[in-house]
Amino acid sequence: MHPQVLCSTVxxxxxxxLSLNIHGLDQLKTLEQKTLTVQLAEFNFPLSFTVNQxxxxxxTLTQHSNCTIVTSIKTLxxxxxxxxxxxALSITEMIKQEKLDLQGDLKVAQQFAAIAxxxxxxxxxxxxxxxxxxxxxxxxxLGKFISNxxxxxxxxxxxxxxxxxxxxxxxxxxxxxxxxxKESVIDLSQQTEHLAQRIDTLLSKxxxxxxx
Amino acid sequence: MSVxxxxxxxxxxxxxxxxxxxxxxxxxxxxxxxxxxxxxxxSVFHSVAAQYDxxxxxxxxxIHRLWKRFTIDASGVRPGNKVLDLAGGTGDxxxxxxxxxxxxxxxxxxxxxxxxxxxGRDKLRDKGLxxxxxxxxxxxxxxxxxxxxxDVVTIAFGxxxxxxxxxxxxxxxxxxxxxxxxxxLEFSKPEHEVISKVYDFYSxxxxxxxxxxxxxxxxxxxxxxESIRMHPxxxxxxxxxxxxxxxxxxxxxxxxxxxALHKGYKF
Numbered sequence: 349m350h351p352q353v354l355c356s357t358v359x360x361x362x363x364x365x366l367s368l369n370i371h372g373l374d375q376l377k378t379l380e381q382k383t384l385t386v387q388l389a390e391f392n393f394p395l396s397f398t399v400n401q402x403x404x405x406x407x408t409l410t411q412h413s414n415c416t417i418v419t420s421i422k423t424l425x426x427x428x429x430x431x432x433x434x435x436a437l438s439i440t441e442m443i444k445q446e447k448l449d450l451q452g453d454l455k456v457a458q459q460f461a462a463i464a465x466x467x468x469x470x471x472x473x474x475x476x477x478x479x480x481x482x483x484x485x486x487x488x489x490l491g492k493f494i495s496n497x498x499x500x501x502x503x504x505x506x507x508x509x510x511x512x513x514x515x516x517x518x519x520x521x522x523x524x525x526x527x528x529x530k531e532s533v534i535d536l537s538q539q540t541e542h543l544a545q546r547i548d549t550l551l552s553k554x555x556x557x558x559x560x
Numbered sequence: 561m562s563v564x565x566x567x568x569x570x571x572x573x574x575x576x577x578x579x580x581x582x583x584x585x586x587x588x589x590x591x592x593x594x595x596x597x598x599x600x601x602x603s604v605f606h607s608v609a610a611q612y613d614x615x616x617x618x619x620x621x622x623i624h625r626l627w628k629r630f631t632i633d634a635s636g637v638r639p640g641n642k643v644l645d646l647a648g649g650t651g652d653x654x655x656x657x658x659x660x661x662x663x664x665x666x667x668x669x670x671x672x673x674x675x676x677x678x679x680g681r682d683k684l685r686d687k688g689l690x691x692x693x694x695x696x697x698x699x700x701x702x703x704x705x706x707x708x709x710x711d712v713v714t715i716a717f718g719x720x721x722x723x724x725x726x727x728x729x730x731x732x733x734x735x736x737x738x739x740x741x742x743x744x745l746e747f748s749k750p751e752h753e754v755i756s757k758v759y760d761f762y763s764x765x766x767x768x769x770x771x772x773x774x775x776x777x778x779x780x781x782x783x784x785x786e787s788i789r790m791h792p793x794x795x796x797x798x799x800x801x802x803x804x805x806x807x808x809x810x811x812x813x814x815x816x817x818x819x820a821l822h823k824g825y826k827f
Contacts, residue, residue: 349814352629381639381662400659401688407629409660412638 351393351408358395359406366404368469373402375463384460385413389420397460415452423447585723586790587783594723598672601721604780605673611775612679613650618770619781625652627819631714631745632656634812634821640664641711644735646700647671647718651680657712658689668705670698671718700728705735716745720791729804736826742806748813748820749793755816763788794820 366373379399387394396413398405410416423442442448450457476484513520521529587597616624631653637643639662645654648669657667669684671677674697681695698704700715700722713732722728732742750756763785771781792800794811797820801809806824813820 349626349630352626352633355633356626356629398660400662403659405656405659407660408633409636409638411636 351391354391355395355406355408359404362397362404362406365467365469366402366463368474369466370468370470371466375459375466376402376404379456379459379463382456382459383413383415384456385410385416387416387418389418413452415450415454415456417457418449418451419447587787597723602673604783605676612676613652613683615771615775615781618774619767623815627745627814627821628652628656628716630812630814631716631743631821632660634823635712635714635743636741637661637712642709642737643667644703644705644710644713644732645669646698646703646713646715646732647721648714648716649673649676649680649718651684653714653716654680654693655684655687655689657714658684658691658693661692663691666692666694668694668696668710670696670700670703672697672699701731703731703735707734708737708740709735711737711740712743713740714743714745716743717747719744719746719797720787725792726800726804729800729806733805733826738827739825741823741825742801744797744801744822746797746820746822747788747791748797748811748817751813751817755818759818794822797822 366376376399381398381400383396383398385394385396393408394410394416396407396409398407419442427439427442439448443450472484472488475487479487514522583594584591585594585597586592587600592600620627635643635657637657637660639660641661642665643654643657643661645651645657645667648654648671651669654667654669661667669677669680671680677695677697684690684693696704700718701724713736715728715732719725719728729742736742750759764782767785768778768782771784772778775781791797794813794817798809798811801822801824805826807827809822809824811820811822
């Protein structure tokens with residue numbers, strides 16, 4: 349019954365998140381009675397998301413799916429990462445590599461993705477309903493302070509580690525050294541190609557003169 | 561774990577259960593007149609209807625929701641289908657089916673017990689599920705529907721309480737469309753001895769006390785435990801479905817056989 353546990357958890361989470369979405373549930377209207385099925389390589393069962401009356405039902409039923417995506421969590425993560433880095437999506441490339449398979453109405457998948465991307469929850473507002481405005485404000489300030497501190501510490505540690513590895517211990521080459529090396533390799537490669545062309549020319553001249 | 565339901569009976573083919581005469585049947589461990597059982601079971605469900613959902617969650621630790629989800633997933637239901645949720649009680653399966661069959665489909669929530677049906681109807685209406693659900697008070701043995709009406713018939717934790725199970729299975733077979741399927745979710749026989757012993761202890765010692773505390777009705781929950789023991793085991797029920805005409809019958813044990821989902825097709 350593991351699929352049912354997962355379906356139940358996902359359904360609860362998705363509907364809870366949708367109910368907290370500050371943009372409301374109107375976007376779901378366009379997907380009424382539409383089903384998106386996701387078959388992940390990591391699971392031996394599909395997950396079907398059906399929209400009904402502003403709710404999302406999660407089942408393992410595949411009898412009626414408007415769009416089916418066969419992929420893996422790894423591929424989805426890679427896609428998301430490319431989107432975040434504003435790189436061109438390589439969906440076609442992934443389909444060619446058989447990492448992703450899309451069947452049915454792609455628009456349905458896009459609409460589901462658009463809803464997921466537009467999901468925005470005002471956590472402060474939600475928290476304030478439970479603990480009050482002032483504690484929420486204080487807690488948020490504390491959260492920001494801790495987050496900044498962690499971010500700063502993270503940057504500092506990275507810089508220090510880099511300094512130590514590159515300059516003090518000389519265990520890792522610096523980026524400019526690496527680019528110099530790359531340029532040298534490219535130069536050498538070009539020279540080798542040039543030399544090869546000359547040898548070919550000389551060989552062809554030699555063979556012509558020996559024939560005469 | 562729907563611990564209860566509205567209909568009942570007993571099976572002449574039940575290997576666990578010797579039937580003293582054709583005019584008598586079992587009500588838990590008691591042997592009663594067939595006519596008497598229906599009213600006795602009715603009184604059980606009139607008594608527990610209001611606390612039915614709470615008790616189900618408590619007694620099964622919420623696992624009954626997963627068993628029902630498993631049933632939905634195994635049903636192969638699709639938009640436009642017509643579904644009969646027999647002995648549907650408080651409408652857990654109906655709620656999900658209603659959302660899956662959509663506006664083009666229809667779900668009939670049928671139950672022999674008016675109290676259970678009322679609780680189910682109120683619950684579903686409160687959830688805003690009104691478009692494609694109908695409510696019918698019906699006895700599983702004499703289903704008031706035309707032949708070849710439904711794509712899917714489910715009976716979850718209800719067959720145990722039906723007075724003549726064979727008759728009910730034949731009646732269900734009649735109302736199914738060719739290609740339709742029946743799903744029977746019911747308590748069954750645990751696969752392992754250890755589970756069986758723990759389950760027995762829980763059923764006969766803890767469950768009636770919980771019923772007493774929460775639903776103020778320990779006796780009904782004592783009946784529940786007894787009726788489960790008198791219900792046919794997995795293979796017997798499969799044989800009964802075969803006898804009723806179902807094809808490709810199979811069953812899947814859930815939670816170590818505490819519950820089993822039987823499935824059969826009409827072709």
